[in-house]
Amino acid sequence: MKTWISGTxxxxxxxxxxxxxxxxxxxxxxxxxxxxxxAEFSTSFELFAPLTLDNFARAWSYxxxxxxxxxxxxxxxxxxxxxxILCTLAAxxxxxxxxxxxxxxFALVLLQLMIMPEVLLVENYRTISSLGLLDTIPAMGLPxxxxxxxxxxxxxxxxxxxxxxxxxxxxxxxxxxxxxxKVYVPLARSTYIAYGLVSVSYHWNNFLWPLVVTSSVNxxxxxxxxxxxxxxxxxxxxxxxxxATVMTMSPLLxxxxxxxxxxxxxxxxxxxx
Amino acid sequence: xxxxxxxxxxxxxxxxxxxxxxxFMISLFTHFPIGSSMIHSLFSMETATRPSTFIGLENYAxxxxxxxxxxxxxxxxxxxxxxxxxxxxxxxxxxxxxxxxIKGRSLVRMAFFTPTVLPMIAVANIWLFFYTPEYGxxxxxxxxxxxxxxxxxxxxxxxLFCLIVMVIWKESGFxxxxxxxxxxxxxPELREAGTVEGSGRWYYFRRVTFPLLMPTTLFVTVNxxxxxxxxxxHLVIMTKGGPDNASSLLLYYIYENAFSFWDTxxxxxxxxxxxxxxxxxxIIQFAVVEKRIxxx
Numbered sequence: 001m002k003t004w005i006s007g008t009x010x011x012x013x014x015x016x017x018x019x020x021x022x023x024x025x026x027x028x029x030x031x032x033x034x035x036x037x038x039a040e041f042s043t044s045f046e047l048f049a050p051l052t053l054d055n056f057a058r059a060w061s062y063x064x065x066x067x068x069x070x071x072x073x074x075x076x077x078x079x080x081x082x083x084x085i086l087c088t089l090a091a092x093x094x095x096x097x098x099x100x101x102x103x104x105x106f107a108l109v110l111l112q113l114m115i116m117p118e119v120l121l122v123e124n125y126r127t128i129s130s131l132g133l134l135d136t137i138p139a140m141g142l143p144x145x146x147x148x149x150x151x152x153x154x155x156x157x158x159x160x161x162x163x164x165x166x167x168x169x170x171x172x173x174x175x176x177x178x179x180x181x182k183v184y185v186p187l188a189r190s191t192y193i194a195y196g197l198v199s200v201s202y203h204w205n206n207f208l209w210p211l212v213v214t215s216s217v218n219x220x221x222x223x224x225x226x227x228x229x230x231x232x233x234x235x236x237x238x239x240x241x242x243x244a245t246v247m248t249m250s251p252l253l254x255x256x257x258x259x260x261x262x263x264x265x266x267x268x269x270x271x272x273x
Numbered sequence: 274x275x276x277x278x279x280x281x282x283x284x285x286x287x288x289x290x291x292x293x294x295x296x297f298m299i300s301l302f303t304h305f306p307i308g309s310s311m312i313h314s315l316f317s318m319e320t321a322t323r324p325s326t327f328i329g330l331e332n333y334a335x336x337x338x339x340x341x342x343x344x345x346x347x348x349x350x351x352x353x354x355x356x357x358x359x360x361x362x363x364x365x366x367x368x369x370x371x372x373x374x375i376k377g378r379s380l381v382r383m384a385f386f387t388p389t390v391l392p393m394i395a396v397a398n399i400w401l402f403f404y405t406p407e408y409g410x411x412x413x414x415x416x417x418x419x420x421x422x423x424x425x426x427x428x429x430x431x432x433l434f435c436l437i438v439m440v441i442w443k444e445s446g447f448x449x450x451x452x453x454x455x456x457x458x459x460x461p462e463l464r465e466a467g468t469v470e471g472s473g474r475w476y477y478f479r480r481v482t483f484p485l486l487m488p489t490t491l492f493v494t495v496n497x498x499x500x501x502x503x504x505x506x507h508l509v510i511m512t513k514g515g516p517d518n519a520s521s522l523l524l525y526y527i528y529e530n531a532f533s534f535w536d537t538x539x540x541x542x543x544x545x546x547x548x549x550x551x552x553x554x555x556i557i558q559f560a561v562v563e564k565r566i567x568x569x
Contacts, residue, residue, distance in 0.1 A: 014375040020367070021384035024442070028387060030410070031399045090295035099288025105296060112303045114555045115548055119503050119524065122531045122540045123306030123313070146298030176287065205392035207506040208524075212532060223394045227510060230398050241398060249395040256390045260383050263390065267447070268454035 028253075034242040055243035059229070062240070064217050065247060068225035075137050075210075075221055076203045082145035083199060084192065090146070091154030092180050096166075109148045117143035118209045128213055139213040140221065144203065150195050153270060157191040158184050194266035197259075204252050222248045307548055313541035325538070332542040342543070344518050345526045348433055352522060353501040355437045356444070361493055363445040365486070368452035369478075382453075385446040393443065397510035400439045401426070404511075426512050429519035436507060436520055444500065448493045455489040456482075495558050502550060523547050 033041075035056070041049040059065065093099070094106050117124055124143055133139040161184060169179050185192075207223040214220045220228075226248045230241045256263050314332050319325040336342050367385050371378050388396065403410040404425040412422055425435050463481065505525040508514055514521030514529065521529075524547060531540035 010374060013370060013373055014377075017370040017375045017381045018377070020370070021381040024446070025384045025387060027396070027399050027403070027442070028391070030403075031395075034402075086295040086298065090292045093288045093291030097284050097288030097291065099285040099292075102288060102292075105292060108304065109292075109296060109299055111555075112299050114499060114551050115303060115307065116503055117302045119547055119551065120303065120306035120310065120544060122527065122537055122544055123309045124302055125531070126309070126537075127301065127306065142298075143302035146295040146302075148299060151295060201390050205390075205394075207392065207394050207509070208528065211509070212528070223392050223506075226392075226398070227394050230401075230510065238402060242402070245395045245398045249391045252390050252392075253387070256387070257383070260379070260386075264382065264386055264450055264453075267386075267389070267450045 031242050031246055031249075034239055035246040037239070039237055039239040055237075055239045056247065058237075059240045059244040059247065063225060063229045063244070065222070065225065065244065067217055068220055068222045069247075069251075071137060071219055072204060072221040072223075075140055076200050078137065079141045079144055079203050080196060080199055082141065083147050083150050084196075086146045087150035087154050087195075088180070088185065090151045091158055092184060094151065095155045095158035109151055112148035113152070118206075121209060121212055124209075125212055134213055135215045135219050137219050140206075140210045140219070141203075143209065147199070149270075150199070153191055153195050154188060157188040161187050191269070193262065194269040197263055197266040198270050201252060201263075310541045310544040310548065313538055314545050316538055318536050318538040332538055335539070336542055336546070341518050341521075341526070345514075345521045345523055346546075348518075348520065349502065349522045352433060352437060352440075353498055355434075356440045356501055357494060357497040359437075360441045360444045361448055361490065361497060363441065364448035364493065365452050365490075367445060367449040368456055369482075371449075371453060372456045385449055387446065388443045389447040389450075391443075393504065393506040394510060396439065396443055397507040400435075400507075401511050404435055426520075427516055429516050432512050432516060432520040436511065439507065440501075440504075444497065448497065451489050451493050452486065455486055459485060491558070491561060495554065498554055499551065502547060523550075 036051050036053070037049050038052055038054070090109070094102060128134060128139045128142065133142070165183055165187075166179055169183055174182065205223060206221075207227065210221050211224050211227065214224055217225075226244055229244050315327060315329060316325045317323070317328045317331070371382050371385070375381065402408075406412060406424045406427075407416075407422045409425070411425060412420075415421070415423065423431070426432050459482070464477075502522075503524060505522050505528070508520065508522060508525045512520040514525050518526075523543065527540050527543045527547065530536050530543060
């Protein structure tokens, strides 16, 4: 019997994987290097270059980053809350009520997986504008609150819950809403976590739609704030831009490092159909 | 009998009530704008002196003669045809590496996946600096080997290519995760059987692993193609579609028409084209899925 991989082959693979990993992290490492060092060291990599927080202090004083951070936080929370409510109700409807036209309606819902709201930004801008919501946080969130992706995931998860459990609850006189709340939602917990992580990462990073519908500090999220800050015409120093970049990506990056397994598994979970 | 009728009746009502809020919101921001794009594409642009009037297919006639549109469409095809196969191949390679018996696999997996959680805007900022003439990382590497200064993003021949390299870096780790999930679901017995038969690794990959990964490859491909049409954040930071539209993509051209030139009618016309492309991808996807089911 031949062995699957020889010892040296395995060593070569390990080294190759590590080199590729380092190469993949290099841009991120570089951003941190440049953010924590004085401008003259942003291209010369001396091991003992002095560390500084000056870039952060200056970025902080040039643009209202705390406000951007708060806007992003409110936006992400608002979207996630609305998504959980709307998608839970719809997924319950699609999973357990065989109502007239349900297959056609479900197919129409899935269209959103392919044609996302940002593709239709011209007409959606018109809608938001006619609702009088331009330059508000709900304007950025509304098109994403009912998510076909969330409905799809939760419906899959609800469908795996055995009917016997539901019937047992019915016998005990639990109402339809009670069954949803006490049986379905707790049993789909891992799907909620997976969907939540994917949704938070998506909306923390989303840019084009927020760029279009916001026009002031009152509603701009971090990504839009960073884009304006880093524009070449703003004339801001490179090191300060990287400091701002690091500030923008850090919250999610820290969460990712802390909950690495959950993140990767959530994205995995979301791809299995 | 009456009882059953009543029950099914309530089933319809409750089902509809449950899905109604979400269905309303989705149609408001997906189906309605698809329809209104089609309608607006048949009207002229509204100006201060002239209201918008019905002009039939004139916008489409203009589109056929619009050299920039064809250039942007060609760019988008080149962009998709480069980013999709390359990022998927790298993703598969990464997944196979991590699925093997390497040391420190969770660290390596983290390294590969990190770009996925970063905002495209942040990534674009970092890579913008890499591509800076003279001071940027790439020019410094070239200078080390005696090369001169390059205006990577300012040169129409290299601008799109620079974006492609960055996007491959950003997306490979994301697609890797789906391959990893599929590989982990494969039964170890299969592998043992392959070992017993003494088939080589490459042979085993080609005849067993790769065919079994086909559903994942299809899923990831569709995802990657859709992404290549809907993600243009980096253009805003890095090139603004330039120089001379050499790196512009369809959605960015729509954005420019609507929010820089304020020609919403033409932007609606372009939106119809983009929606049509995405619809064709959807139809192809379903056709392939159908075929696969029939063969099984």
